[in-house]
Amino acid sequence: MRARILLLAALFASPCVVSGQAPPAGSAPAAVVAPPAPQPPPPLYESRLEIVDVSSGARTVVHRSPVRFEAPNWSRDGRHLLINQQGSLYRIPAEGGSPVKLDIGDVEGCNNDHGYSPDGTLVAISCRPSSSVYVVAAGGGAPRLLTPLTPSYWHGWSPDGRTLAYVGSRDGEFDIYTMPIDGGPETRLTQAKGLDDGPDYTPDGQWIYFNSVRTGTMRIWRMRPDGSAQQQVTFDQRYADWFPHPSPDGKWLVFVSFDAAVEGHPPYKDVALRLMALDTPGAAPRVLLELFGGQGTINVPSWSPDSRRFAFVSWGKAP
Numbered sequence: 001m002r003a004r005i006l007l008l009a010a011l012f013a014s015p016c017v018v019s020g021q022a023p024p025a026g027s028a029p030a031a032v033v034a035p036p037a038p039q040p041p042p043p044l045y046e047s048r049l050e051i052v053d054v055s056s057g058a059r060t061v062v063h064r065s066p067v068r069f070e071a072p073n074w075s076r077d078g079r080h081l082l083i084n085q086q087g088s089l090y091r092i093p094a095e096g097g098s099p100v101k102l103d104i105g106d107v108e109g110c111n112n113d114h115g116y117s118p119d120g121t122l123v124a125i126s127c128r129p130s131s132s133v134y135v136v137a138a139g140g141g142a143p144r145l146l147t148p149l150t151p152s153y154w155h156g157w158s159p160d161g162r163t164l165a166y167v168g169s170r171d172g173e174f175d176i177y178t179m180p181i182d183g184g185p186e187t188r189l190t191q192a193k194g195l196d197d198g199p200d201y202t203p204d205g206q207w208i209y210f211n212s213v214r215t216g217t218m219r220i221w222r223m224r225p226d227g228s229a230q231q232q233v234t235f236d237q238r239y240a241d242w243f244p245h246p247s248p249d250g251k252w253l254v255f256v257s258f259d260a261a262v263e264g265h266p267p268y269k270d271v272a273l274r275l276m277a278l279d280t281p282g283a284a285p286r287v288l289l290e291l292f293g294g295q296g297t298i299n300v301p302s303w304s305p306d307s308r309r310f311a312f313v314s315w316g317k318a319p
Contacts, residue, residue, distance in 0.1 A: 070296025071112035076120030103140030189227030
């Protein structure tokens with residue numbers, strides 16, 4: 001019994017070594033080697049900020065990152081693109097360069113519904129809590145809350161800069177609302193059952209284009225700024241159409257089209273960016289380009305000030 005106790009004491013007193021065997025007599029104890037820390041898996045996709053020329057369809061990548069970003073806006077002076085990434089907003093030179101974070105004070109959790117005022121001095125942002133709409137100086141600063149009711153998601157700005165259009169969920173229904181830039185009661189513009197989304201004004205202020213699922217499949221619609229004269233615009237059974245954006249010169253409407261079988265507007269899907277001539281009555285949309293994208297590709301206005309190009313986000317296999 002005494003020999004067994006001595007043997008156990010010797011075993012428990014021995015240093016732990018990688019091989020599990022005691023070191024030879026007279027040698028230094030082997031160092032304990034910790035297992036390697038688990039590494040996060042590499043990203044499957046990289047985000048790409050692209051610009052497309054409307055006349056030629058030529059595409060240019062101006063920024064790429066393994067970190068997901070979304071929803072570019074083109075600044076009114078043509079110098080910068082604004083994107084959201086991991087709850088913050090960043091400006092990137094329109095010809096490419098490093099992102100610079102926009103100071104928005106203590107507001108956090110910004111999503112992909114943001115955009116510049118017509119005069120370029122303000123940015124509307126949609127951030128926590130529960131997606132509220134704020135406005136902040138274009139160069140950064142302390143945001144001012146506009147929508148006390150949540151969730152609310154900004155999408156459009158009237159050409160005179162006096163009114164914001166946004167989507168809000170009230171009593172379980174997502175509809176389109178407007179509110180004066182100085183605040184005040186919101187005005188409900190749509191009443192149809194199901195999702196109404198993505199309102200954006202024409203540059204003459206005569207129409208608001210939006211997307212609606214009221215017919216069973218998401219289609220592009222338009223209405224007057226007071227909500228009257230609601231009219232369906234797209235009818236192609238192959239597609240579900242989202243997020244229409246009139247060009248600054250009023251000649252074009254661009255929107256993203258998913259396969260009609262796709263539910264909602266998820267990311268990482270094969271989609272088309274389609275273009276419709278607004279100055280030609282009855283013109284059918286045409287596919288400008290096809291890409292791997294979806295949610296975050298073109299949720300908000302992204303036209304260049306001269307209407308010759310627009311920006312969008314695509315995804316590709318990470319290198």
